[in-house]
Amino acid sequence: MTETHATEAVTPVFPPGRYGRRRAPQRRRPVLFAALVAVLLVVTGLISVKLYQQYGPDYSGEVVSYTDITDSQIRITFQVTVPEGEPARCTLRARSYDGAQVGYADVLVDNPGGARQMTQEHLLATTAKPFMAEVLGCRPVE
The missing domain is CATH 2.60.40 (Immunoglobulin-like)
Structure with a gap:
């Protein structure tokens, strides 16, 4: 009698064509995301300064x-x-x-x-x- 160990990782096998094509995991791009956030912050800051100069409390x-x-x-x-x-x-x-x-x-x-x-x-x-x-x-x- 053979024993099955519960600690073994078993990858499930699906019948071909039944559940569609499995996608490969996509790579995340943290550098691109950080750059987009930085650009958004700079643009928001510039707009804020412009509006403050235009409508700010001069009087x-x-x-x-x-x-x-x-x-x-x-x-x-x-x-x-x-x-x-x-x-x-x-x-x-x-x-x-x-x-x-x-x-x-x-x-x-x-x-x-x-x-x-x-x-x-x-x-x-x-x-x-x-x-x-x-x-x-x-x-x-x-």
């Missing part, structure tokens, strides 16, 4: 201080960063202690000297006593 504003707070006004001092020589239009808002908007204005920031950063002051009229002021945003003058 920005921030409040430096607010003073002269009364029941009907607030004086806002804010700093604006723009492309050199360009004017800007900034939107200012005053809020009351409960968060309600009590004052709103679009302010033209002229840039006669062609500076990149400017500080401007604006007296904003309000409908109630303001608690704080903010620059909502700045954009190019159209």
Whole structure:
């Protein structure tokens, strides 16, 4: 009596023509795949830089201080960063202690000297006593 060892690897034999032609295993190409991924990353990076330069935050504003707070006004001092020589239009808002908007204005920031950063002051009229002021945003003058 002969014994069959379970550890022997036996390749199955299929009847010819019954299951179609067996394919040879294909070689993988990791170098080609890595090169395609690298090219995709470079192209995506270049597109991102181009879009950031075209639509990025060239115009920005921030409040430096607010003073002269009364029941009907607030004086806002804010700093604006723009492309050199360009004017800007900034939107200012005053809020009351409960968060309600009590004052709103679009302010033209002229840039006669062609500076990149400017500080401007604006007296904003309000409908109630303001608690704080903010620059909502700045954009190019159209």
